[in-house]
Amino acid sequence: MKTLGSALLMGLLAWNHQAWAAEAITLPVPPLPPGPLHYDTAEGFAIEVKVLARGLDHPWSIAFLPDGSALVTEKNAGAIRRLIDGKLQTESISGVPEVVPGVYSGLLDIALDPDFANQPYIYLSYNKPLPGGLSAVAYARGRWDGHNLIDTQDIYVADVGTASGSRILFGPDGMLYAGLYVDVVQAPSLAPESLKGKLIRLTPEGGVPADNPFIGKEGFRPEIYTYGHRTITGLTLHPTRNEIWATEMGPNGGDEVNLIYPGNNYGWPLVSLGRSYQGPWQSEKFQMDGAVDPLVYWMPSISVSGMTFYDGAVFPLWQGDLFVGGMKYGEIAGTGQLQRIHFNADMQELRRESLLGDLRQRIRDVKQGPDGYLYVLTDEDDGAVLRIEPAP
Template identity: 35%
Template sequence: MKSLTAFLLLPLSLFAEDTPDYSEMKVDKLFETLCSGCHGKDLSGGQGGSLIDGEWKHGATEAEIRKSIAEGNPQLGMTPFSTVLDDNQIRSLVIYIREKEKEALAKGIDFPKPEPGKVTQTAHEDYTIETVADDGLKLPWALAFLPDGRKLVTERGGQLRIIGADGKLDPQPVKGTPEVIAHGQGGLLEVAVHPGYESNGWVYLAFSDGWWEKGAGKEGKDGKKADKPQTITAVVRGRIKDHEWVDQEWIWKTDKPFYTDAGVHFGTRIVFNKGYVYFIVGERGGMMESQDLNNPKGKIYRLFDDGREPEDNPFVGTEGAIKGIWTYGHRNPQGLDIDPRDGSIYSTEHGPRGGDELNWIRKGLNYGWPVITYGMNYNGTPITGITEKEGMEQPVTYWVPSIATCGLDFYTGDRFPEWKNDLFAGALAQKEVRRLRIKDHKVVEEEVILKDLGRVRDVTDGPDGYLYVILNDPDSILRLAPAE
């Protein structure tokens, strides 16, 4: 039996003048110093019981765990830690305990790891895996389908590749695609085919646009300063003719002052709906810039599919605000799709350490980053002590520990009828695909259907009704087919 009220009452010396500076401690050190004496260094128990067995005596919600830590229960021997820790540090302890609990519980679960030639069973559908491409790709990022049976694949290094209708990967990339500044997490990212492709031929690309500043970087051993990149996410459209990118038009790019040398958080994904194009620009490590409507970072945009700004966008009348913004307060969303049943838009967003989110994207709303979050810094220090605030949206669901969400797709095919309209989310860190059933904008069912084949970069259903998965490490594209 587990209870956070089972901490031993700490000795008075803990509150003396020689008390350690807890404000400088990372969360693992905080736990070791304050909690491990009763609950063990591995959280598996002692005088205070286990914190990782999934059994909670005094409440398992985030708020209840936080209250137990903050207020304690002297009658049961637990110190009120609010006397030595601030709200942010207490929040970090909650995240840390949740991380360890989920990791321990996952060890007892037999997740499906598909093997070629074998049937993989899941709750509603059984499938086999087939290899679409596993040779010649380097860091594939996104996949899109052309009406003639060909497939388009982006490589983060800057190449747009074609898989022929015969299933063979063309050894030569498409010529003339826009110049990409590939550094950090940036590169050639999203590819999307316009719904009216058969009549207009438009293909959309999202990528890290920018330039290299000569001699603005760090000094090397030779005494010369390296060049420094300046980038941000941009979107173009063009056509592919005779294996060449032509007719390029800019859909969206920002002004040079907003470009940055940061190597993180580019976003992005693209979806179309009723003549509009929606896309993501990550906050590029700028954190509070995502809250600034005058700043392009950390936003989801809505434009006409030719790049014009709709007059009914939410901030058109706000002084100084960027007119294309649809929602704000985002960190690094890398999943975006539309529910075919009602047109609702959903996005998956990378949190920091903990706090990956699935969000229901609605006009003009603020999704809170970094004012509220269910995560903490990667080094175990707190970001904020609050997870909700008036005027800021709560996620539909969130994941602690982080699964590193990437790629998102509502299944609309017929080959897996029991998966119809379910949402599939890829996960880089956890190397998995999760199936989520959405009802009334809530997750009513969640299941891991694939795990440990590689880092899942994208997941999407094709016009043939199969489910496709892009992997990194190893770089490959797989297809899930119904088991006979």
């Protein structure tokens, strides 16, 4: 499953990300304990965190099948592993496309067709090797035969020149939304001819829906749904409001949660609530006419990643709360956590709880299982699937 791009490509990637990243500084991370772990929470109940699976190679996303089992992507291994009754299966799923593994690339997101009962497709986002040592962000789908993917085919290959991540989500309209990371400081997030720093909207077959907001607008790629993003690291649906919510990773500060309005500008790189990694503010002003303000933001950054609203029955006091993964705090690695955001009836933030911070794991994704528990992925060499349950 592992494939290496050319040394040239790797060199270019290393160069890009060196310019992009701050001076590396890391708090030593203790090994993940075997668990289960017990925590008090601010809403007055206790939780137990079980380590369901470990030894995964940088797990990135998790999706649940109708039978209650789950598929977990491993970014670096470029593989999909299955959890049945909470147990990790030894064999990887077959039918996964070849990927370019790397720090910032590999096999990424996974999502089920919204009409999975009739169209049992599984969608993947990944970094696809191209001739000449190049790569592209691509979206593929394969038919689920109950055990593996079959007839996996690309539905869309994004012409972004270097490896760059991408979250995907089916909207309430049945369309496929995909957020394309930027990968350089001078991001073309506002450039209408580039897909970087954009949220795009595709049909499940990878075509351009006829009602996309920029169709017919001079210079704009018709796939574009919203622009001026930095790096959309999470996408989720609000369970009752039919809204798409997106996490966006800021620089040194300025992580955001945005509510997605079609055709809108989210301001990067002209406005941000953060600093550049070298110290100066990213922008003179924190806001700009015509750019949407975030609903939630962080200073310092927690390196926001995957998120989900909780609407299960198992944690009644968490219903309506947003859970957001965090990979590092304050530009110091080794400080991951999970955050819970509690809103009022108008979806305005009332409070924010930091959870699992003692584990210091890079939390890449969080999803609610069909059992009402929360499943948490740690994007580590010894990557794990954690399950949050009420304490017995």
